[in-house]
Amino acid sequence: MKPDAIVVGAGIVGAACADSLARRGLRVLVLERGIPSGGTTGAGMGHVVVMENPEVEFQITSYSLRLWRELAAELPPDCEDDGCGTLWLAEDDEEWQHARMQADAFHARGLEAELLSPRALADFEPALRAGLAGGLYLPADRVVYPPAVTRFLLDRVIARGGELRLGAEVREAGGREVLGAFGRLEAGVVINAAGAWAPEITKGLPIEPRKGHLVITDRYPGLLRHQLVELGYLKSAHGNAAASVAMNVQPRRTGQILIGSSREFVGWNAQIDRGVRARMIQRAVSFVPALSGLNVLRSWVGFRPATPDKLPLLGFWEDGLAIDAGHEGLGITLAPASGEIVADLVTGARPAIDSSPFDARRSLVHA
């Protein structure tokens, strides 16, 4: 029997989309060429973060954060959901002024945001070096372990009568059908949630792989209390510089410290670039000197699916084919909201927020 929807890609975005569809009563078939979370989902940081601007990013990230809060109550322990919040760090006065404006903006929206002076910062996060201009604490942000969340969502899809097929490589995703080594499969609608690989199966999608490095340490419980991100991160994420690094350090529930981040467009070069990794680490150490002496267990590379305007593609690409891909560094954050928006769009319902900025067919040109 023909499924109502085929979702291509069992990363967190595909899983959340399938979950949203299944909850609306659709019979969903999820096709994954490798293993669930085997792509960007398994390589990333698991940060669930609200972005204050631009406005459209605020709308979708805050919508998604609300969904994450609801989901948190149901997630099993292995998802390691942690409401530790994000501490944005200002290095200089310019960034401090920016932080102040951000705090005002959050308050104006009725959301919690706490400005921290250098003294307060030292109490709040003792491992930070002295001499920072201040910080902005957003308590609503979370950290999760994405592969476990993906698994949970896929289990929910299956519990609702859906199906997950692993080792099913789609070669072409088109309107109401997919082609692969398995032959041809039809559905009421197809959703391409293949992330950085989405353009391989749907020609013309404006998504490029944006390489990032990460490093994880052994367990050092209590060293850091919050996810730490430098305000300069925003410049890195929204820019298109050759190889940029920005401090993004996350204590995991295990006590391990995940150190990031780097961004560069070098195609699919999955080799670790020692120079970039070194700069990334230097940046992190410049904020948290104690990181220097920690044992590193592993370092690796991942590819963020990046669109020219850094916003995901959500919605119909052509008749019978929708896209849920291109989330750059916000894949984890936006998975629930993207799933809901796409599920609404393909079932003819109105999404909870204005989804037109994310229209998959919007005019986009890669820099």
Add this chain to the structure above:
Amino acid sequence: MRDERPSLLAERWNRGDHALRESITGEPRGALCAMGSCFECRVTLDGLAHVRACMVDGSPPLHAEVPARCEVAVVGGGPAGIAAATVAAEHGATTLLLDESARPGGQIWRHRGEAPKDARSWLDRLARSGAKVASGATVFDATTDGERALFVDLGGRTVKVAFEQLILATGARERFLPFPGWTLPNVVGVGGAQALVKAGADFTGRRVVLGGTGPLLLAVAALLTRAGAEVLCVLEQAPASRLAQFGWQLARSPRRLLDAMRYRLALSSTPYLTGGYVVRAEGDGRVEEVILRARGGDTRLRCDVLAVGFGLVPNLELPRHLGCTVSEGFVTVDQRQETSRASVFCAGETIAIGGAPAALIQGEIAARAATGAEIPRALLTARDRERRFADRLKRAFDLRPELRALATPDTIICRCEDVRARAIDPAWSARQAKLYTRVGMGPCQGRVCGPALEFLHGWSADSVRPPLKPVTTHALEVEA
């Protein structure tokens, strides 16, 4: 210079501190491998967390002078590496031997103070050869893009070493298989027990049960007996019939037969049970009793130490990282010991588990090949003969299927992350298991659970991600 001080691990052992740490779910843990692979013996030393007590040698810290380039780099200071570095240097190449331990010898020639008899002439020759020996040096990364360089951690200082020829002699470590109670303190490896004795741990009067497989069982039982331990019994999982065949074939290697006979003599009053294995270890905070299964019956035995190990597995992290072809769990090399990567040679246990004689010969062949020296036919013949011995060894001590069924759902499989058997679905791929349970994602980087999972579920190691051994963040801050 002779140094008789025991390792920190041995010191703690002698003080009766068998539990050195608590696992992440609160289990008391002590050393297992005692040779730097398992990370179970980690302690906080001088404010620094996760220091392996077995690697803290009594001698003062080394500050090796490591050159930025050499003609021949040798990684691993066991017999293969010692022979390779010696012969390469003797043939005029600027040679650097990089070894993680406090002094060369690897596992089989591990010593403090006086070196074992077999090792002495080689160590003297190494000292005279002109090869530079860097001890306390951990190779944690290597370039893979055409450039020829290694990244070495010297206890906090990182050095990049360029080479023209590379000889990998990274040796082997023990294979551990999970069974109920295997994580109790004083359950150590067979090689682990050997390493403990050699590092200065006192076994006088300790009641020891040995189990597992391989000639190492007998050698270590004899060593422990000489060290004053009361070896209660030795359990070899291989059946008597296979051992008899192997014994008969041993007759073709007179020296090895002599070894075997010497061991048997040393243990003449110790029960040696074939076709037997430990099914369970029990105790409060440490092993106090073991249940043995042999000839269809189970027996309980009270003991102080259980030393159990199931053969050796090669250390393939560096060869894999360099892209050397690995086949059936060993590095593939040609007649000259060269791997699939040009100018990268491999010798010793990473080619086949065959012990010191094979390692020495292969190390020499690799050095001659790397320096363009002639390789005498006699050497090749000797190597091939040793290889046949290694093959016989493998067949004789093949693991019996019952060993797959020892773990219960509650048994810990991954000791770093405390992942129990019930959390792992055999239907998964290795990668799925890692993502879902974090098995193999701890400080031992899969060195303990990896071979176990391969035996249990057929999962082979996938891609290697640097650093190849844990190093500090600081070591990675240095730009390449």
